[in-house]
Amino acid sequence: MAAFRLKTTECRVGVLGLYNAGKTVFLTSLVNHLEHHDPDRFSFGKAGTHIRKFRFLDADTDWNAFNYAGFRDALAHNGRWPEKTRDRSMVACQFERSDWAFSDVQLKLYDLPGERLADAAMIGKSFAEWSEHLMTLIRNDTPYRTICEGFLKASMAEDATEASVVSAYKLALAKLILSFKPMISPSTFLLDISGNLAKPSSPQELATSRHVGLDAHSEFAPLTAELRAAHPVMTALFAARFEKYKTELVQPYFHTLKSCHSLVVIVDVMMLLAGGVGMYDDTRQILQDLFRVLDPGETGMQTVGRHLAKTFLPHALRPGWINRVAFVAPKLDLVHPNDRDRMVRLLRQLVGKLADNCDGLKSQYFNSASAISTKLLPADPNERLLIGIPYRDADGRKIPPGAEQRFRISELPESWPANWQAGMYHYPEVYPTIPMRKNAAPEQKNLDKILEFVLG
Template sequence: MGILRVKTTECRVGVVGLYNAGKTVLLTSLINHLQDHDSDRFPLGGPGTRLRKFTVLPPDPGWEPFNYTGCRDALVHGGRWPAKTRDRAQYVCRFERSDWTFSDCLLKVYDLPGERIADAAMLGRSFAAWSEHLLTVIANDTAYRTACAPFLAAVAEPGVKEGDLLRAYRLSLANLILSFKPLVSPSTFLLDVNGQPAKPDTPEALADSRFTGLAEGSQFCPLPAAVRAARPELEVVFEGRFAEYVDRVVRPAVDALKSCTSLVVLIDVTMLLAGGVGMYDDNRLILRDLLDVLNPGEHPVFGPIARGLSKVFLPHQLRPGWITRLAFVAPKLDLVHPADRDRMLGLMRRMVARYADNRDGLTFDFFNLASVVSTKPLPAEDGKRFLVGVPLRGADGKKLPPGPEQRFGVSGLPDDWPNDWAAGAFSFPEVYPRMPVRKDYPPEQVNLDRLATFVID
């Protein structure tokens, strides 16, 4: 630490969003830009800010290190996007910035598998309250009701055996996965505690090979009030397994996010448009549950004055943490034609602004960004939008090997979310990443520097 830098400002940044939203790619690009900082390409805080003495530190006890080197290497040498995240991970680094005279920065970032946010509603709820919450979603949504038909039939059967009930719930979860419904909870059905994801298969095979809980002998499912009243012994068993699950899977992740100073919420507008109105509704619901649990905003007891004082006087490890900055991020900007990029921002605002507006003591902002720009735009022709990139999938949806760059069409974006739209009504084809091979040359990005300026505060 320099002689004037008498203190350390600790910034803890949590990144959340549905699976495949772009969290790991965003963190990989961010770390690359901080580590190999170039103030012209990544103006952090303002033009001309220089970063120095960048040091990587080990993660906190109980955390896996975020595999930055592996992710960047996959992008560059494998020409592949990083693999999906299988466990929660943390990256810790320290650096000095020329615009902070008296303090250096200790940055901790958190990456979680997107599947886990479907469990957020478990925290702070009893088993009975979680059951009611989930059963209300199922009852009020045709797609959920249809997928969960086996489970709804099983709970209506008097004296149904525990094993049959659990299998019916597993079959219902499998149906949800196969109809791309993200509210799959317990999420270990989709991604187990050992990081093994469910492989595409028939609902029956998935129901027979996966567990709804920590392991085979500790499975549980929601129970309606009538079943809880008729079968109190079953409720007690499921309550115990639920509590163990919350302690092992949900609480560590949610506690870490709650202790963050900034939260980045990714909303993949391209995926929501391509996925249909059901995907949009599900993502809103999951985000609402997550933000209710994390409860960002000013601390009800300590308040803004104590926070300001603690920032100045307390050593960084004693500083209380709670989320006071919330960034909503629409990633993969490069998959949308430049003519539509403001619309991308507008759509995200319309979807989630209310969630932040209603909270006191919260600074929030919206960003449309590309972590790794992997396309080039072409001028729009007759209102049609074209980009150039290396396509990742063929017309049949199967993965292609990397080939030459091609021109391909992308959908235009509406000014507002339609009242209804079908899956496939919009399309934004995936492309292979474009990443400089030189290790100290970070990828081309858009607005990631603005996001970093906002959250590293």
């Protein structure tokens, strides 16, 4: 062990995924393993590598500290998640790893709410271009067109007003939320700037209680080319509100992401199978918008620059751009062990092209579990039966933790079907299992390998 360390290597990692993909459990489990490291349960780097002198650092200005202690406590005691205080949080920590003789690691993990990903399409676009992007999506997709029928009608009305268009758009978004469609933009309708999430209620109630914009006085909706031509005043008003929204809310979010060295992109393949082909298509669209904006990868000169900077510059001055993406299919404990390799294959089929199209990007695909929470029936190891504590009743309502039960799960397909309905695949959620003892981290799979990859 070196007595002193010459430098600090900083690694900024953005953790991304749609709502409920498992970002919070991932971060909680990862930090728990780093803080109380046990090389037998979390093995990364050279064989036997261990972590010492772990300490938390302050969060960056404008960022909340990720409520690690609160989340861990909620997981261990099957409690409710602590309230989101604001819409973005981070963990910053520093530690030594025994296989790096001369450098400390400073790790910053950014937890960005999945709801904001739907706003990625705003970056680099004017209000008119963003409107066209959304209107094209709505018009050319049968489920979207059906759900948004009222909005499309309101957009064609000769006497359209600011109020009529905004309220029709809000009603359409409310129906999209209730149909589990993730393309909700402006995303403040789903998650406002104080971090309050829309609560399930009727479309009308949702439409009146939520805002499409920074607040009640800055609402905007996409406008068709005809409306833009016929209503220049309304168009100018919406365009100004759109620009303010983009500058104040969306750009800082994506600016942080772009300055990360690595991304962990969590895609819950079981949720996509359970949700139907529409959810698959929406997720792919959102990831495509995201990759267009982030444009990860690096040129040959940037690679040289990064290596030089790593050697010669203090960590605070090192340039940042995304050169590694770990794609992660989470919750592998919810599928049968015989199917777990298929999770990775499905993930690769879904996002492989995105990564392939980025020059100079290192990408890797993982299945993972942040907190293994199911067991196999020893008597029938090949039956697709698991044991766990059910999280919801047969109607999908959350229930308090009770006794362990066994439940049947669907076989994962070899590849994505050409078409499938919501409900054809079934992977019931279970209560996560985390030891009460705080220095015993959850049983994980591949979190260590993901960390090794993103640290480079």
